Amino acid sequence: MASELRRIFHLSDIHFGLENNRALDWVKQEIAEQRPDAVAITGDLTMRARHREFAAATQWINSLAAPVTVEVGNHDMPYFNLLERFLTPYKRFRGMKEKVEQELDLGSLAIVPLKTAVRMQPRLNWSKGWVSRDALDRCLSALDALPAGTRALVAVHHPLREVGTQGTALTKHGDRALRELARRNVTAVLSGHVHDAFDIMEETTEGAVRMIGAGTLSQRTRSTPPSFNEITWNGETLEVCVRNLQDVETSHMQIDDVPENAMPPRREGEPVAPVRQVPRVDPPVH
Numbered sequence: 001m002a003s004e005l006r007r008i009f010h011l012s013d014i015h016f017g018l019e020n021n022r023a024l025d026w027v028k029q030e031i032a033e034q035r036p037d038a039v040a041i042t043g044d045l046t047m048r049a050r051h052r053e054f055a056a057a058t059q060w061i062n063s064l065a066a067p068v069t070v071e072v073g074n075h076d077m078p079y080f081n082l083l084e085r086f087l088t089p090y091k092r093f094r095g096m097k098e099k100v101e102q103e104l105d106l107g108s109l110a111i112v113p114l115k116t117a118v119r120m121q122p123r124l125n126w127s128k129g130w131v132s133r134d135a136l137d138r139c140l141s142a143l144d145a146l147p148a149g150t151r152a153l154v155a156v157h158h159p160l161r162e163v164g165t166q167g168t169a170l171t172k173h174g175d176r177a178l179r180e181l182a183r184r185n186v187t188a189v190l191s192g193h194v195h196d197a198f199d200i201m202e203e204t205t206e207g208a209v210r211m212i213g214a215g216t217l218s219q220r221t222r223s224t225p226p227s228f229n230e231i232t233w234n235g236e237t238l239e240v241c242v243r244n245l246q247d248v249e250t251s252h253m254q255i256d257d258v259p260e261n262a263m264p265p266r267r268e269g270e271p272v273a274p275v276r277q278v279p280r281v282d283p284p285v286h
Helices: 021-034 051-062 082-087 091-099 133-144 174-182
Strands: 006-011 038-041 068-070 109-113 151-155 186-191 197-204 207-213 227-233 238-244
Touching: 006 021, 051 091, 068 091, 109 133, 133 151, 133 174, 174 186, 174 197, 174 207, 186 227
Parallel strands: 006 038, 038 068, 109 151, 151 186, 186 207
Antiparallel strands: 006 227, 197 207, 227 238
């Protein structure tokens, strides 16, 4: 059993351009000292996909002392250059391209990507998730090709939940994806996007799927302080500890359900990250 022990650090929503420097320094030191078997970053590396933000994200991610797989988040698609967004949306990932949507083999456990951020979609809010047929097919093919008995963690950016009405669903075709994943050896789906951690079971007609969300490592907090998930796998069970600098217990860090609105709160009196601090990378004007 000891040989099956694996540890994964699950990070998300770093948002270079409005990053939390103290949290990033802490996480980097933890990775250097603890040497996890893998680091899974589930998207939103930047605030506005600016070149300087990607340069900072690339430098930090490439300096981590562990195998890394990176998902693309909606904030990582070009905001101000529509031609680039449509024709070469992943051009700015070139400094870490070998890590983007990279499948990781951890022995009895594998990390398999499923893309949910798209360059365009037939609704006004392009920040929400969309699981295309091609993306799902690639993921399912990778899962089906795993050696017999291998379990998988599927890494996405958006939680695979179609909350709200059909037109405003958090992740379009998320329910279809969950049903397909429930039919395979998927231990959990790792996601980000909502800036709070969660660990819930999602029921489908094909069975239940465990959905694990990571919080943010940016100043754009929602209701909990910056954090990341430390995930341990012993060959049979998966455990999650939400690590944070304030030593808040995991049960108090995890929200009970996936919110429909993934934006950090903005009303007076609600917890909002300080935005007047100067990060290492200047935040965009908008």
